[in-house]
Amino acid sequence: MSDSTLLETLLLVGPLLIPITIASVVMVLCVIERLMALRRSRVVPKRFVHCVLTQVEEGAVDKSGALDLCEENESVIARVFEAGLRRWGRPAVEVEQAILDEGERAAADLRKYVRVISGVSQICPLLGLLGTVWGMREAFDAIAGASAMGKPELLAGGISEALMSTAAGLGVAIPAMIAYLHLTGRIDSLVGQIDRHGQELVNLISAEALEERGSAKSRRSRKAA
Numbered sequence: 001m002s003d004s005t006l007l008e009t010l011l012l013v014g015p016l017l018i019p020i021t022i023a024s025v026v027m028v029l030c031v032i033e034r035l036m037a038l039r040r041s042r043v044v045p046k047r048f049v050h051c052v053l054t055q056v057e058e059g060a061v062d063k064s065g066a067l068d069l070c071e072e073n074e075s076v077i078a079r080v081f082e083a084g085l086r087r088w089g090r091p092a093v094e095v096e097q098a099i100l101d102e103g104e105r106a107a108a109d110l111r112k113y114v115r116v117i118s119g120v121s122q123i124c125p126l127l128g129l130l131g132t133v134w135g136m137r138e139a140f141d142a143i144a145g146a147s148a149m150g151k152p153e154l155l156a157g158g159i160s161e162a163l164m165s166t167a168a169g170l171g172v173a174i175p176a177m178i179a180y181l182h183l184t185g186r187i188d189s190l191v192g193q194i195d196r197h198g199q200e201l202v203n204l205i206s207a208e209a210l211e212e213r214g215s216a217k218s219r220r221s222r223k224a225a
Helices: 003-011 017-037 047-060 065-073 078-086 091-112 114-142 152-205 207-224
Strands: none
Touching: 017 047, 017 114, 017 152, 047 065, 047 078, 047 152, 065 078, 078 091, 091 152, 091 207, 114 152, 152 207
């Protein structure tokens, strides 16, 4: 298809081509931004998570040392860990609540712009349908005129042009819906990992966990003696 033919085809959509085009540009920008922001290395980097949990479990770092590790890292889970570490030695319920609160804020950040993509997938078909209805009205007005009597090809041509609006709307809505489903699936997976690692941290730094580890260490010391 030549450039002129493509341009002529797009122009058949009519004035609603403008909002559909704007919606498609917004959708593409949001998808690119979310794909970059939802990279695993920026949300739940495995090396950082393993480093913090392992060092806390082995007693290689204390509260301040663990907080320093989180402050040096710019990932989402670092903020969640930091909220829990500030409750180091407090009851498990309190530590878990701090992690849940920060986890909810992190999940909201991860879902940023996803509603925009969903909105594009729902609005563009409606814009296309509106353009089709408008085009059909013009086509029937034309065929009803005296000059169009006995020329059914005018009606067929008008309907064909009107349907281009629906096609344009669907052409934007379908990729937007696919992107929305992919991104929501990725977000759910990342949120699940944050929740799981947060619970692991609770089991390491809560008052109950520290007391249990201290008792186990004392028993091993007595046996060794």
